[in-house]
Amino acid sequence: MQGFCEHVFIAFNRQIDARDSAFRAERAGKLQEDLRQQISTALVEQAELITSDTVAVFPYSGSEQLDSGYCRQIGRLLTQLLAFSVRDGWLDARGGLVGDLHRMVLERSLSAERLFAFAYLIERTALDELALSETIGATSEPWPNVAQLVRRASFDMLAGYSERAQLEPAGAAMIDRLTTLYTREFFEAVLAKEVERAGRYGLSISLILFDVDRLSTINRDYGYGVGDKVLERLGILVRTYFRQHDWVARHSEDAMVVLLSRTDVDQAVELAERVRHSVEDRLWFTDHRTDRHVPVTVSGAVVSVPARVGDVVDPERLIGIVEAAVERAKQHGRNRIERVDGVTGIQQSRLPHL
Numbered sequence: 127m128q129g130f131c132e133h134v135f136i137a138f139n140r141q142i143d144a145r146d147s148a149f150r151a152e153r154a155g156k157l158q159e160d161l162r163q164q165i166s167t168a169l170v171e172q173a174e175l176i177t178s179d180t181v182a183v184f185p186y187s188g189s190e191q192l193d194s195g196y197c198r199q200i201g202r203l204l205t206q207l208l209a210f211s212v213r214d215g216w217l218d219a220r221g222g223l224v225g226d227l228h229r230m231v232l233e234r235s236l237s238a239e240r241l242f243a244f245a246y247l248i249e250r251t252a253l254d255e256l257a258l259s260e261t262i263g264a265t266s267e268p269w270p271n272v273a274q275l276v277r278r279a280s281f282d283m284l285a286g287y288s289e290r291a292q293l294e295p296a297g298a299a300m301i302d303r304l305t306t307l308y309t310r311e312f313f314e315a316v317l318a319k320e321v322e323r324a325g326r327y328g329l330s331i332s333l334i335l336f337d338v339d340r341l342s343t344i345n346r347d348y349g350y351g352v353g354d355k356v357l358e359r360l361g362i363l364v365r366t367y368f369r370q371h372d373w374v375a376r377h378s379e380d381a382m383v384v385l386l387s388r389t390d391v392d393q394a395v396e397l398a399e400r401v402r403h404s405v406e407d408r409l410w411f412t413d414h415r416t417d418r419h420v421p422v423t424v425s426g427a428v429v430s431v432p433a434r435v436g437d438v439v440d441p442e443r444l445i446g447i448v449e450a451a452v453e454r455a456k457q458h459g460r461n462r463i464e465r466v467d468g469v470t471g472i473q474q475s476r477l478p479h480l
Contacts, residue, residue: 158271164262165272166213169205172255177201179254180247196234197244203227204248204283211279217286224290238300239315242284246319249280250326277327281371281387288312302376304354305361310383313375314441317385320373321431321439324387328435332394334384335448336364336401336424339460341380348413348420356422359409367401381452391430391467398426398463406461423461427451430467 169176181197203226211217217224231241253276257264262272288308291300300312308316317333324331338344338356345353357380364382365374377383386394402424409422429448431439447466455464 161262161268161271162213162215162275165256165275166209168256168259168262169209169212169252172252173202173205173209176205176248176251176255180244180251184244184247192234192236192240196230200227200230200236200241200244201248203230204245205252207283207286208248208252208276208279211282211286212275215282217279217282219286219289219293221286224286227287228290237315238312239318241287242315242319245280245284246323249276252276273327277323284316285371302361304358305376305382306358307361307365307382308373308375310375310377313373313377313383313385314445316373317441317444320385320387321433321441321444324431324433325437325439326435328433328437329388330390330430330432332386332389332391332428332430333444333448334386334394334398334426334428335377335381335452336360336383336398336405336426337378337381337452337456339423339425339456344420344422352411356409356411360405360424363404363408364401367397367404383448390432391428391465394428394430395463395465398428402426402461402463425452425455425460425462425464427455427464427466 177198180201181194184192184197184201203223207217207223207227210223230236253273256262256272256276257269259266262268266272288300300309301307302309320331323329338360341353341356344356357376360382361376364384368374368384368386371387373385375383386397405422405424411420411422412418413420427448429444429451431437431444433439451464451466455462458464
């Protein structure tokens with residue numbers, strides 16, 4: 127009888143613990159939802175101020191000066207989209223505001239680099255304004271979460287815009303037709319802003335480069351149609367291994383590049399190895415003239431940058447390092463991944479704290 131009572135008591139306690147856990151999770155979710163709403167409301171209320179402060183800088187931040195009226199329209203849209211992205215935790219690429227932004231970008235042929243620079247300035251200005259709030263500002267308890275939600279919403283906003291650009295014909299300049307990945311030009315604009323963000327907030331980033339082994343030989347022996355098919359299938363395969371907010375692009379004729387945020391080198395190397403194995407297992411093809419099995423492999427490299435607040439990372443140097451590492455992988459036998467740890471592989475300088 128005593129054993130039975132103990133069993134009932136344990137089961138009862140487990141039920142209580144389960145209910146407590148469910149209640150805590152529900153409460154945490156409600157608090158997060160309330161915080162999202164507070165941030166979104168504050169951004170909408172201060173939209174004009176955020177836009178004005180950003181426009182005061184942006185028209186002069188590139189080689190081509192833009193008129194302030196056009197910049198104000200873009201700024202208002204970006205601030206609204208940032209607010210909605212914070213509130214909802216995502217952004218519908220098919221929404222009307224995203225469509226309005228896309229049309230305005232096309233109106234002046236605004237480059238991806240300039241648009242990303244504008245969005246980044248909006249994010250920084252928004253955080254500066256929110257930091258002054260008495261309830262959710264820099265001196266408040268929820269501030270770290272506030273800053274994280276805004277930065278993530280900024281990323282979701284650009285990802286939503288990028289998806290919209292893919293849906294419309296004019297977005298072809300952003301998307302490589304063969305692989306359906308981002309183009310190198312678009313990727314370089316993203317990379318410039320992401321390394322700047324990493325240095326500003328002390329975030330880790332990793333870069334992976336995959337290069338098809340002996341693609342020129344495949345093109346010569348089997349025709350460019352076969353080589354293109356290999357690249358097309360590789361683009362599809364590579365994309366399936368990475369998160370929605372990772373950036374995957376065609377880097378050159380036979381290479382593809384991936385930018386991962388908040389990912390350490392061990393995770394990045396593991397992902398790169400999984401891609402390498404999948405390519406070897408799945409992308410081979412048969413020479414129908416001889417029924418011979420023709421292998422397809424990739425060589426790759428992973429560079430990790432564990433940035434600290436104030437670090438300056440040169441994106442061109444980062445690309446150069448990962449390209450050199452891929453060459454070493456090929457020299458050492460191909461079909462392998464070369465690893466470069468950011469601490470020893472990239473020279474960084476630190477900005478003085480203000």
